[in-house]
Amino acid sequence: MLEVLARAKINLTLDITGLLPGGYHQLETIMQSIALCDRLVFSPRSQGIELQTNSPLIPAGPENLVYRAAELLQRITGYRQGVHIFLFKNIPVAAGLGGGSADAAATLAALNQLWSLGLSREELLVLAAKLGADVPFCLEGGTVLARGKGELLTPLKPLPPLGVVLVTPFLAVSTAQIYREYDRLLPGVHPDTPAMVAAIERQDITAVAALLGNILEPVTAALYPQVYVVKEALKAAGAPGVVMSGSGPTVFGLCRDEGEARRVAGRLDPGLGRILYTRFCSQAIKLAVING
Template identity: 40%
Template structure:
């Protein structure tokens, strides 16, 4: 009998992003604060008995062997020897390459969703280990808790952050992460700080070390940062292209979005979450109905 499951794949923001060094293998050492949003993609899974993994719709410019959803499903199946397959449907809301972690979140939702649907019973720790092979941001989505992250983003310490309303804007350009991290002028030696100090300093003093480089390389991002910054404190997330402003109430978010007026920009509002909507959904499914 076919079983099915529909789950969110939420966006994340980097509320803070420091680059503290560059490793011999070319990766950068980071310190960052991850927080989830109550907005993202949706993935629907249905079991198949023939072992086939089928994803719809296809993503433009992404080959099947490179798609993180299918890679996550294959990795989980190879790890466990599971012979089941799945039909997977993706409702894509997050812009690709926007710094919101959409691909990593989709991969994490696939790992957790198929782990539940196939009855594999792997722990979150093991799923996070598998996820790290897919990308440095996947483990935070697997664990599902806002976190202080170090290393390349995989060493996680759970935190509780403020949960304001956010306006998020994508200024209609695609940022190439390798170009940002390869830029000669990128700040790479910010002195490391403790998590306690970062939390004590608070959002007004947090920054993203990639922002000045992305502003220089991508003028539309600089323009969007200036526009949104008229209304509220504004920052880049990840390497962009998305940027966000934090606000005290939903009405202010609505007011800003009404003024957007740019057909080449996409914008949405969302609430910050310290517990991932994916994990809330899974816990709800696991709770028996009275």
């Protein structure tokens, strides 16, 4: 059996720079792995893909990215044996933290090993891009500039284990709906991605906190004003930098270390949403063989 930790991500910056063929949005985003993770356990079986989960909020069939990742590997490689997968869900669902993408990336990496497929990193990244925009990053992890649909990855200088406070309001957001609203509203406040890259290169944490930005934030907040309520609460609690992650609704506060993140989290009203604190992580996936 294999146990895999699939880590969440946050977007330090998220910008849309145009449209790609097929109507996809052209992204420019700096993504960062965080220690918050789901746990997946993979066990071989003679045939078929069986997925179970501890969460009633996510499907356990072909509509789940984990299931689709396993199916994709079978289809591409011709591998005919099966797998049982148990997904212990901990990353908030539909929250802008890439939980589904992280689980799909973990499945690609785990089954490549469990099934002895011998696929290279480059081959896995190509398959990851077929599953979703964030899945390639969730294979790579760390601090990364992503472009295109999210599949063009440029590793950046790793940031230290900064603290992060995550507040996920008690609502779910549809990414597709947010992008449709973006196309309608076309908000004009773009994050300064080159300045953020430069700040990361010189490890200027004060500048990193000041340069956080997400072009989708006003779009999501127009539909769900709670996003701005959470943002102001995090600022008042002492977080040096605050921004929404992905298409939301999770808002995160950037802190100097995990201890500061714990203190900031403790000042927040539990009624704001699910409150978690964690830290930056340089690795997206951790695999371990269990029970031999």
